[in-house]
Amino acid sequence: MSQVRIEEFTWNIEPASEEWRRRARLHLDTLTKPLGSLGRLEDIAVQVAAIRGEKLNDKPNKAVFVFAADHGVTEEGVSAYPSEVTRQMVLNFLAEGAAINVLARLHSVALHVVDVGVNTEFGPLPSLLSYKVRGGTRNMLREAAMSHEEVEKALAIGFTLGCDAADAGNTILAIGEMGIGNTTAASALTCALTGASAHLATGRGTGIEPVAYANKVRVVEAAVAKHCSPSNGLRPFELLRCLGGLEIAAMAGMVLAGASRRLVVVLDGFISTAAGAIAVGMAPNARDYLIAGHCSEESGHKLLLEYLNLLPVLSLGMRLGEGTGAVLAMPVIESAIALYHQMATFASAGISGATA
Amino acid sequence: MSQVRIEEFTWNIEPASEEWRRRARLHLDTLTKPLGSLGRLEDIAVQVAAIRGEKLNDKPNKAVFVFAADHGVTEEGVSAYPSEVTRQMVLNFLAEGAAINVLARLHSVALHVVDVGVNTEFGPLPSLLSYKVRGGTRNMLREAAMSHEEVEKALAIGFTLGCDAADAGNTILAIGEMGIGNTTAASALTCALTGASAHLATGRGTGIEPVAYANKVRVVEAAVAKHCSPSNGLRPFELLRCLGGLEIAAMAGMVLAGASRRLVVVLDGFISTAAGAIAVGMAPNARDYLIAGHCSEESGHKLLLEYLNLLPVLSLGMRLGEGTGAVLAMPVIESAIALYHQMATFASAGISGATA
Numbered sequence: 230m231s232q233v234r235i236e237e238f239t240w241n242i243e244p245a246s247e248e249w250r251r252r253a254r255l256h257l258d259t260l261t262k263p264l265g266s267l268g269r270l271e272d273i274a275v276q277v278a279a280i281r282g283e284k285l286n287d288k289p290n291k292a293v294f295v296f297a298a299d300h301g302v303t304e305e306g307v308s309a310y311p312s313e314v315t316r317q318m319v320l321n322f323l324a325e326g327a328a329i330n331v332l333a334r335l336h337s338v339a340l341h342v343v344d345v346g347v348n349t350e351f352g353p354l355p356s357l358l359s360y361k362v363r364g365g366t367r368n369m370l371r372e373a374a375m376s377h378e379e380v381e382k383a384l385a386i387g388f389t390l391g392c393d394a395a396d397a398g399n400t401i402l403a404i405g406e407m408g409i410g411n412t413t414a415a416s417a418l419t420c421a422l423t424g425a426s427a428h429l430a431t432g433r434g435t436g437i438e439p440v441a442y443a444n445k446v447r448v449v450e451a452a453v454a455k456h457c458s459p460s461n462g463l464r465p466f467e468l469l470r471c472l473g474g475l476e477i478a479a480m481a482g483m484v485l486a487g488a489s490r491r492l493v494v495v496l497d498g499f500i501s502t503a504a505g506a507i508a509v510g511m512a513p514n515a516r517d518y519l520i521a522g523h524c525s526e527e528s529g530h531k532l533l534l535e536y537l538n539l540l541p542v543l544s545l546g547m548r549l550g551e552g553t554g555a556v557l558a559m560p561v562i563e564s565a566i567a568l569y570h571q572m573a574t575f576a577s578a579g580i581s582g583a584t585a
Numbered sequence: 586m587s588q589v590r591i592e593e594f595t596w597n598i599e600p601a602s603e604e605w606r607r608r609a610r611l612h613l614d615t616l617t618k619p620l621g622s623l624g625r626l627e628d629i630a631v632q633v634a635a636i637r638g639e640k641l642n643d644k645p646n647k648a649v650f651v652f653a654a655d656h657g658v659t660e661e662g663v664s665a666y667p668s669e670v671t672r673q674m675v676l677n678f679l680a681e682g683a684a685i686n687v688l689a690r691l692h693s694v695a696l697h698v699v700d701v702g703v704n705t706e707f708g709p710l711p712s713l714l715s716y717k718v719r720g721g722t723r724n725m726l727r728e729a730a731m732s733h734e735e736v737e738k739a740l741a742i743g744f745t746l747g748c749d750a751a752d753a754g755n756t757i758l759a760i761g762e763m764g765i766g767n768t769t770a771a772s773a774l775t776c777a778l779t780g781a782s783a784h785l786a787t788g789r790g791t792g793i794e795p796v797a798y799a800n801k802v803r804v805v806e807a808a809v810a811k812h813c814s815p816s817n818g819l820r821p822f823e824l825l826r827c828l829g830g831l832e833i834a835a836m837a838g839m840v841l842a843g844a845s846r847r848l849v850v851v852l853d854g855f856i857s858t859a860a861g862a863i864a865v866g867m868a869p870n871a872r873d874y875l876i877a878g879h880c881s882e883e884s885g886h887k888l889l890l891e892y893l894n895l896l897p898v899l900s901l902g903m904r905l906g907e908g909t910g911a912v913l914a915m916p917v918i919e920s921a922i923a924l925y926h927q928m929a930t931f932a933s934a935g936i937s938g939a940t941a
Binding site for chain 1: 621666680687690898924927929
């Protein structure tokens with residue numbers, strides 16, 4: 230089995246700047262507001278300053294990438310929707326009819342849809358980024374979901390698109406996904422990464438009923454047991470290969486690109502956070518570049534956010550994916566940046582300081 | 586003591602439409618997403634539909650009104666900032682340097698600054714709405730904060746501005762405030778409305794230290810004990826008169842106007858929620874029109890939100906006031922409305938439904 234060169238994707242990921250973190254805190258305390266009264270917005274501004282450094286003044290240019298792929302494990306009956314919905318939803322994205330289209334349009338976020346593994350031939354579609362590695366993963370209950378080469382390819386696709394987005398002037402990237410069956414993959418990854426039980430890490434996904442849910446928990450449990458033996462350990466690349474998905478690998482690649490190019494990377498829900506956790510496993514400094522857009526209703530998402538020690542920006546009970554929660558957090562992130570840059574200081578506004 | 590005619594402000598406040606609530610739920614379930622997967626966004630869309638009814642298609646036009654006033658109780662040393670900061674911050678609003686200026690600009694919300702009781706003569710300032718009732722309230726520890734006539738006037742100012750905003754085509758109003766000392770008033774109102782102890786209902790406001798905090802709790806406790814005897818009961822108008830503020834009365838008036846004109850009214854933090862609670866006390870149906878923009882760090886805010894049975898949109902640890910939390914919630918509210926109107930249906934997009 231050939232050694233994968235994840236070094237290519239991780240070699241130049243440095244921590245975000247402590248110096249800029251300190252500078253940003255000092256600046257925030259000069260602004261016309263009681264100390265700390267902007268709460269989480271101040272933390273977000275500080276994080277963005279630490280990420281962007283001297284490029285902090287660049288206009289926030291926002292993009293969301295939605296990676297679509299199918300999952301072999303759907304043959305185990307883990308989803309409320311048939312597998313062809315992945316293809317149908319990709320067409321819905323291209324027709325501008327999905328939730329992510331509405332939100333991206335409203336909040337001026339450029340939307341890119343990437344086929345990294347949908348089980349269909351779309352033919353030529355001008356607005357689809359076609360990078361299909363394979364028509365979906367294998368059934369992880371029977372064998373590893375992907376080969377080494379497939380994981381490398383999918384990682385490289387996300388990484389390259391992330392670098393291209395940086396070159397195009399984007400400063401904030403959101404990652405989203407579409408893939409019937411992918412909450413099952415995310416649950417299995419969550420068990421493997423955090424040690425949580427399959428029951429805790431598994432949610433109702435698109436909305437399965439109790440009997441199907443019990444089956445999904447069993448599938449997750451069996452897949453984790455099959456692939457996570459002490460001999461192969463818990464290396465993130467191997468977890469991704471055995472239990473992940475092509476869209477999860479591509480999102481992990483985009484996280485690594487964002488971190489290496491000092492972009493803000495906004496995670497969406499359970500599945501994109503699983504990709505974030507894999508990326509952080511490969512390059513721990515990547516965590517500094519991540520903002521958790523929201524906390525979804527999937528129980529495993531909370532486990533992963535705790536594992537990554539990330540506080541979500543929003544908690545609106547969403548569980549849709551597509552990047553919707555990440556894009557909805559963008560106005561909050563932009564607000565934090567705008568407040569940092571545009572508020573008057575106590576000195577400039579001639580306002581008295583605290584006396585008590 | 587003359588009888589106040591709150592009927593003027595409350596007579597035509599009807600409940601939001603149950604019929605539109607039902608229609609909106611049915612419509613949401615046809616959109617291309619798993620049932621209920623937009624979480625709180627669906628609840629917000631349903632509430633807006635119930636409020637706006639056949640006017641649901643109107644473009645969301647957003648305004649925030651910041652009401653400024655001073656508080657006599659500041660002579661008890663309840664705030665970390667001197668009273669003149671109210672005046673200074675009004676000038677900061679007019680100079681576009683405050684947090685609310687930045688957020689209103691970023692999110693296309695028209696900002697209106699109203700002097701309803703600042704303890705200074707501003708002279709002619711074209712962008713200030715000058716409706717000073719009195720240069721601040723009296724010290725509630727010694728006497729009622731306002732006279733009947735002053736409360737009526739302040740309520741009428743907020744009500745009239747709200748009606749004017751409706752006539753001008755606004756569909757979503759946010760209420761915010763500036764007034765050194767007004768968390769003390771809001772804490773006293775919270776105790777009186779909810780029965781909570783002064784300790785529970787009192788927070789650190791702009792950031793007072795422990796000794797000053799203990800003093801603030803004593804002031805709140807004593808003011809509530811002084812004015813809330815069994816004989817005068819708990820009528821909301823009387824509570825407002827004895828323990829409130831001119832900006833709180835004006836915000837309550839604007840809530841009543843918004844509700845009577847079927848506008849969405851977004852509450853900001855602790856003080857504006859106290860105004861919302863007083864308005865709901867006067868006209869219980871007004872609650873249907875309220876959205877809690879966020880939950881602030883002030884402990885009493887949570888008590889009031891529970892009292893009103895409102896779930897906040899955001900929880901970002903903010904405690905600034907000025908309408909900042911309400912305006913920050915606007916992109917989420919607008920997102921809910923846009924998703925409702927713009928998403929494709931399963932039928933129109935040719936997408937398979939759930940099978941399990």
